[in-house]
Amino acid sequence: STQGTTMEVIAIGPHDRSRDPLLVDQMHRLRARVFKDRMGWDVTVTEGQEFDQFDELNPTSILVVDRGVVVGHTRVLPTTGPTMLSETFSFLASSGAYAPHPRMLETSRFCVDTSTARLTPDGIHLATMTLIAGILEWADLGGYSEIVTVTDVRLERILRRVGLPLRRLGEPARIGNTIALAGIVDVDAQSSQRLRPRQYKSTFTKLNQAA
Template sequence: MQILAISTPRTVQEAELLQRHHQLRARVFSDRLGWEVLVVDGGEADVFDQHRPTYILAVSESGRVVGCARLLPATGPTMVLDVFPALLPDGQLKAHPAMIESSRFCVDTSLAEGKGEGSIHEATFIMFAGIIEWSMANGYTEIVTVTDLRFERILARVGWPLRRIGEPKKIGVTMAVAGILSVNSEVFLKLRPGGYRSQIKSCLGRVA
C-alpha cells in the first residue's frame, strides 16, 4: 500500500484512480453511512470537487483505492465554513494561509491487507501520515476539519487530538464537531506505520 497525492490528473492511470476514489466515497458515505450525498454513475462528488483540491489516496498493491481525503486551502471555499457554519463560533473560521481543510476522509476497512489485531485499520494510519506529509511539504501547519464524535475519539487514541473550535451539534443523523489538527514532523513520525511508502516529495525527504 502506498500514498499518492493527485490534483489535476496527468495520466490515464491517475484519472482512473480518481474515479475509483469517487466510487469509494459513494460506498462509504451513501451506502454504508446513509448520508444524503449526490451519487452519479456509482461515484460521489460535490461542488467542492470543482475547486481543484488535492486528493490524498491510499492505493493497494493491486491498484485498489482503499483510503482517500480531499484537501483545500482554508482561505477559499470550504465545507466547514460554507456547509457547517453552525459548528463554528459565530459562524466564522479564523483561516490563514498555513491552514488546509480536510474533508471526505474515508477508508475501506473491508480490505484484508493491513487489517491487524488492533481495532484501527493500517490504512487509516497510512492516510493520516500521508495527509500530514503532504501538508508539511506544502507549507501547512494546521488542518481544519469536521468529524463525528466517534472519529474524534479515534484521533485522540492514536495521539493526534482534535482541538475543538466549537461545540458538537447534531447534523442530520450525526453528532459532528469542527476542530483543528496540528501538522508537524513529531506527529508524522508517531503515526507513520512501518513500511509506509509515499510518492509525496516531503520536507522530511523521500520516505521509502
C-alpha cells in the same frame, strides 16, 4: 501474505486527474459507499460516484492505494478560498472560532474502505493510519501548521488514541447517522514521523506541492 504488501499514499493534484482516471473513478465510488450508504449523509451520487461543488475547485486528493485499489481518500483545499467548513458546515463552528489563514489546510471527505481488515498493532485499520500519516506528511511538506476538518466523533476518538487531539471548534451535531464535528489538528514533522505505520510509503515530493 498481505502483511508484506505496502499500502502506498499518493496525491492526485488538479492536473493529474486525466492521467489517473481509474483511481479517480474508484475514489468517487468509495466516497459514495461511505457517505451515502454507510453514513447516510445527504450527498449527490451519480452512477455510483459521489461528487460535490468542492470537486470543481481543483482540489488535491490524497489516496491510499492497496495493490491498485483505492482504500482511503481525503480531499485537500486551502482555507484561503471556499471550504466545506465555511460554505456547508459553518453551523459546526462557534462564532469566531474558525479563523482561516494561509498555513491552514482543510481536509474533507475523509473515508476508508474498512472491509480490508488489515489492522495496525493498535487495532486501528491500516488504511486509516496510512491516510492520517499521509495527510500529516503532505501538510508538513507544504509548510502548513494546522489542518481543519469536519469529521465524526468516531474519527475524533481514533485521533485521540494515536496522540493527535482534535481541538473542537464548536458543538457536535447529528448528520445522517453520524455525529459530526469541526476541529483543528496541529501539524508538525514529529507527529508526521511518529504516526507512520511500519511499512509506510508515499510518493510525495516538494515538487507535488508546488504544482
